[in-house]
Amino acid sequence: MGKVHIKKGDTVVVISGKDKGKKGKVLRVFPKESRAIVEGVNMATKHKKPSPKFPQGGIIHQELPVYTSKLMIVCSKCGKPTRVGHTFLEDGTKVRVCKKCNEVIDK
Incomplete structure (x- = not known):
């Protein structure tokens, strides 16, 4: 899509949506989709089958990408x-x- 105003490692706050007001650290940025993964924001539960990589299986919680337009950098x-x-x-x-x-x- 275009350029994004945030980088990996920035502390950001969510300004709209279900996670409004939450702060977190940017773990990964996807500039082409204008999205970013933020620690502790937009959590989803995923049911994993047992595999060699994940032997016990079960329910795991992981972050999903958020649109960067919903994020604002917190000045250090x-x-x-x-x-x-x-x-x-x-x-x-x-x-x-x-x-x-x-x-x-x-x-």
């Missing part, structure tokens, strides 16, 4: 959910910036 400096801006550093590298406190999000 001010601790608030924020939109993301972009700016260039002195050495010419492009970095993401918090729109609320103008602090660099990228490490």
Whole structure:
């Protein structure tokens, strides 16, 4: 689809849907589908048959992807959910910036 404003390892908050208000760490990003898997968000139960990889079988809980438009980055400096801006550093590298406190999000 296009570019996404979040990266793996970001702390995000869900701004709409059944998990509204939940915070979590981004585990994986799928830019082509504009989706991301967030720790503890959009959980589903899956019934697994016993196999060599999963010998006991049973019911497992796993995260499913969420649309990135429903996610907002939490700034590590001010601790608030924020939109993301972009700016260039002195050495010419492009970095993401918090729109609320103008602090660099990228490490």
